[in-house]
Structure formats: C-alpha cells, structure tokens
Amino acid sequence: MKSDYGFFDPQNREYVIIDPMTPEAWINYLDGNGKLNAFISNGAGGTAWYSQPHTGRLTRYRLNGLPMDSPGFYLYIKDGSEIWNPSFFPSMQTLDSWECRHGMGYTRFKAVRNGVSADLKYFIPLNDEVLIWDLTLHNQSSSVKELNIYPYIDYSLHDFDKDTLYFLVCGNQAKYWNDKDGRGLMSDYFAFESQFMGKTIFSASERFEKFDMDRNRFIGRGRTEANPIGLKHGLNNSEVTDGGFYACGTFELPVKLEPGKSRRIIIKLAISEEFPEAIRISGKYNSFDEVNKASDQIDDWWKNTLDNCQVSTPDENMDVMLNAWLPKNIRSTMRNGRSISHRHPGNSTSLRFRDTMQDFMPGTSLYPDDVRALIPVLMGSITQSGRIVTSIDPVSLKCPTPEHTRSDAIVWGVFTIYKYLAETGDMEILEEVIPYYDKGEGSVLEHLVRGMCFVGENTGSHGLPHIFDCDWNDMLQVFSNAESGGESVMLAEQFIYAAKLLTEILNQVGKTENIPFLEQKSRDFTEVLSSKICWDGSWFKRLLYPDTELGSHNNQEGQIFLNSQSWAAIAGTLPSKMVCSAMDMVAKKLDTDCGIRLFTPPFTKMIDGVTRFNTNTPGSGENGGLFLHANAWAVIAETMLGNSRQAWKYFSQTLPNNLSARNPEHYGREPYAFASWVYGPDHQAFGHAALTWLTGGAAWTYMVGTEYILGIRPTLRGLLISPCIPPEWEGFTVARQVRGATYQVTVTNFNQVGCGKIILSINNRPVKGNIVPYVSSGETVKISVTIMK
C-alpha cells in the first residue's frame, strides 16, 4: 500500500502524502454540511465556493494556466529573509520534513524548516460557513525566532463565467476593504444579476496591522505566488476599490517564539449573505475551544457515518476503499455532481438527474437525510409526459442547459428510490406530491411510473426503446438525436431490471394498475433482445437504426460494446447461454489489466465510414477508453453468473490504489479517489488516469463491493446475503447498519468455492434461504454464513 509518494493510514482514515512532488495535484474535498465547500490539493492549491461553484465562486483556481494547481489557500512563513510554505508550494523552498494528510473532511500539513515546525489543518465546520486554517507553529531551535506569517487567497467574482471571460469587470462587481474595527478583510459582492451577494471576512484569531488587497501590487509584475514582491518589500495596506483591480486577501501576523515554545493561530474565511452573520461566524472561531469542538464534530460525524458499513476482508486495498475512501468520494459526488474539481471547471449545476441519482444510490445508506431532501427536488426534472430534463439548478429548480432527452434517465430514479425504500423503509416518500417540470403535480410514485411509461411507450421500428439524444453513454449523441430513429439495446435491458424493481414497489404499496404494462413491455423487449435483431452471434449489439446498427461484427469500428453485455446479465430475463457467451467475449475482447474498455475498436469515423469522428481521440474516455464507471456493471454480471474469480478481477483492477500501485508516476492521479476513466490500449497514454473524484463509478464500485462481492444487500424483503468472493479467501466479516439495527455478518468459505449456495444462521439459529428479516432499530443481529459447494 506504500509508494514513494505516500501511504494509507487506515486507523486515522487518512492518506499520507510524503513527497509534495506528486505527478499531479492530489486533491481532497473539504465538505461541510452547509453551503460552503472547497477542495484543496497537497500543494494547498484549491478553491472555495458557496452553494454552487458556477454562481458562488469565492476564490480562484486557474484551470489551464501555469503554474498548475494554483492559486489556493496559501500560508507563507517569513523567517529572516527566507520565505517558505508548509504546503511546500508555491514557494517550493526545501523543507527538512514534510507530510500532507488528506482525511475525512480535512487536510493537514506538517512541515519543518530551519528549526520551525508548522502544523496546519484546513477544514470547514459541519454547521458554520467558514474555512478554518488551524495553525500551530513551534520553535524547535535553541534561538529566538521572529517570524512573520501571511495567509493568502485570490478572490474570484462569484459568477465563474464573468470571472473567466469578462475579467475587466472584476473591480466593478465587488468591494474589498480592511474593516476599521479590526475584524478582518471584508468583501461585498453586489452584482445585481447574481443569485446571491456574498459577504466574506478573511481574518485571524489575532489582529493585524499590515495587509494587502491589491493582488497585482502584492505579487508584483512578472512574478507569481511563488515569490510575491509584497513579502520582500513589505505589505502596502492597499484596499482595492472600483476600477478593475484584482483582489487578493493577505495580512501580516508577527510571531515571536522563544526556543521550545509554540503558538496557535486560527485563520478564517467566513462567508454569509449578510454581514452580521459573517461577523458572528468569524468571531466564534477566534476561540480555540470552538475550533477544537468543530474539528471533533467532524471526526465524530465521519466515524458515525462510516460505521454504517465496516468490512474486514483478506484484501486490505478493498477494505481501505470500502471503509473510508469510497464513501468519502461518494459524498463529494453527491455534493458536487460533475461540476467542480481540479479538472472540472465548475460551470454547471451539481444536480443532474442521471448522475445524481446514481450518486445517491449508496447515499441512501450513508447519507440518507441528504438523499431524502433531494429526491423530491430531482424528481421535479420529470415532465407530465415522463420525459426528463437533464439537469436542474437546485436554487431556481430550472434546467440551465439545453433540454436534451437522455432516454435512460428514469431507470436511475427507479434504482435509487428502490434502494432508498429498502434501506430506510420510508414508504411515505412515494406519496409526497411534487410538481412536474412543465405543469401540474403528482406523487413521487406517479413521477416514477410516468417516466418508465415514457421509455416503454416510445419505441422504434424494432420494438426497443428510442434512444432520443443518447442513453447512459453521452458519446452516442454523435450518432443519435430525436429524429435518428435509434433504439438502445442497453436501455431495453435496463428497463427490464427497473420494471422488476418498480413492480416490487407497486405490489408493496398495492398500486398494481401499471404492473401489466411493465410486465408486457419487459416480455416484448426480452423477445427482441434474444432474437437475431439484437444477437450478433456471440454478443449483444448496442444500437439499432432503421437501416444500420452498432456493436456488431459487421461494423468496422464499435464492434462490441461492454454495456449491452453486462446489462443483459443484470436484466435477468435473457437466455443464460447467450449471456455467458456475451460475458466471455467481454473477457476476450475488451478486458485489460487496468479495466475493461467501453467498446472496441474505437471510432475514427462516423458510422457512414467516411465522416470524421469528432469527439474523444481513440482509446480515451468514452471512445473505447477504460471507462471504469461501466466496469462495475460487469462485476455485477459476473457475480450473477457465479464467476467469482472474474468478478473479483474486474472489481479489484479498477480500485485506485491498485491502479496506481502499478506505476504511480504514469497513473498520475490520487490512489485514494476513484477514476472516471483511464486511457485504454488504443491510446499511447494507456494506463494513465484522467478525471478522478466526480464519477458515478465511485457509487457503483462501493455498491458492487459491499452488495455483490461481499453480497450484503438490503432489499424490500430483508437483507439479502449472497457473497461472491475469490475462492481462496477463508472468509470475511461485515458490520452493517440498516434501519437503525446492526447486522454483524461472518462469512466462512472453508470449501474454497467463493460463491454458491449458503447455509445461514441468525443469532445461532439456522434459517432457510438467504434473506435476513429486518429487526427493530437498536437491535444487533449476528449472522453467520457458510458458502457451500
């Protein structure tokens, strides 16, 4: 688990980076529970935003420009004429020792230079909108140290587009000044078209005399944050007024340390929509007690959250991902959608029906309150006709982007709501009345049914669901639109599985009138899917058009796609001979040791064989790259077929710690955050990771690990136990909380089979079948499971 760059510390749920020169910036999200959010890298690069990164950006992070991964939340220490940073960057002065600990809800740097040690922890309290920098300096030397400390931020206009494109207005949209009562550096945003007008205070637990708010004057012409002129010549006490200046926040804190002595200072960036509240928050965290309390609350909150499911298996890389880092990753996707990271610009809303529903799936057990609050909001993306708009702004509840029809959206709604019901038993949510996106209103359940009917009713000439603009695979937009007449094999398979779950829900609540339609459509789709129309001889095709198709050996490019094979297994109604053959072909034609390709060969041309293919380069992203999100479904498929060895291979090869371990330098990105995709063998960067953190792959991989490999899966009927583990494992244990009760599961695999029939006992009493009935909240149940031959 250790590389030259760092290692996991499972005890403290941290990843410890020991070399600041990681191949790329390795980030962490500092999610609070409120509206303030930030990410920070192991070089203290990063950005903070309020509510939405598109309209509430507080500090800048340059996405394309050099130096990369800057600016951020810097702290300069001036010791004599030398200037250094506990984060190593941006000054890059050699340090005597250094480490960065990314943890659950915080990032902490510990560095020593020339007898001075700095311990600097960044976090956002759960209940207050303030980014805390908790700094302790210690004089390890035998002489007195007279230091000056300078925290630094680069203010952004709240509106990201304006900040990026219309930089001339920078000075006209916000006001910056030093508070005459010594409360800190103030900013007041007042662009009239803004969603909110943020008031920030940047200050410390100690008063300061010297400051700068004119960024260009502080940094100096021709210089960067690595060597600001202001730190050489002294601060200017400049307040930025109207007129096109760029604003920064920095101030000077003199610190005199006798030998062996320490000093703690709290630096705070507080934000509110009103100054009295910003002043209250900022003032509160002058108290070390409050800072300690807030920090302890975060630790307790994460411990309680992660106690929801703790596993102990023979594979430490699986354990560390399931017990801490995937849940952490999922929280970041739930809060930030696909919006903002070191690679995502943050210019879109965080709620997209398809993506967010998938993020919510494991969220139903880990973060049920957030999911409960947001399901009705997301369901408001469904129109009366059952069509779904792609994304919804959580504040305006309107779709901020063109309303493409992504035909698959509703199935994710069914999966998530089923899972929410299974996890919580809160059937009342189904009756909550919410508006349709266009007009009228209906219950959550009615929304679901309409969405499914829309897919079932809108079929094409072969009798499969119309793809409209695209299904799960966005890239298929290049081949499809509402007029193309394309039909999606993957969506037909997903529909069958979703219809089964929805039928279970409808039966449970006694609203059965739509069940015959769902069942009839599932039968119709099954018939077409298992006929020559969709079967290519050894695998399932992917897309049908009136006069052509994709995913067939007749195609020069795009001959075999992963998803239509995996979902054929998950659908559960297709002939097993076909499904087995299809999954064998996945292993033969698509698998690599770093993940499974989305399809092969990648496209260079459009289906006409002439026009140039114009999105991703071959082998990257959705053009035949190793799209790890989709790999999770192949794991499910293999567990359903009982192929425990293959399921394990597919699962473990996509874990970031395993991918990175092969060659951390080449892999590039964080070993603790899930990658959306990795370059495939058709690309010269094969094995290099692209986007990390914001991907549905985190949610699915967590679920696949806990529910299909370890096989502990809440259903409406009870806790289903169905492990499918590597045959050589002796067993494993899981402590899982569902509906307030704790289930302590011990699985024994002494037959070395990994998968198959089980013998189940509950509280030492043998039970038939593989379902553990739910018990009352507060109870603990001991479950032992033996996997038989």
Ligand code: GLC
């Ligand atoms: C990205 C998108 C997601 C899409 C997937 C495949 O992850 O966020 O919506 O389903 O790509 O195209």
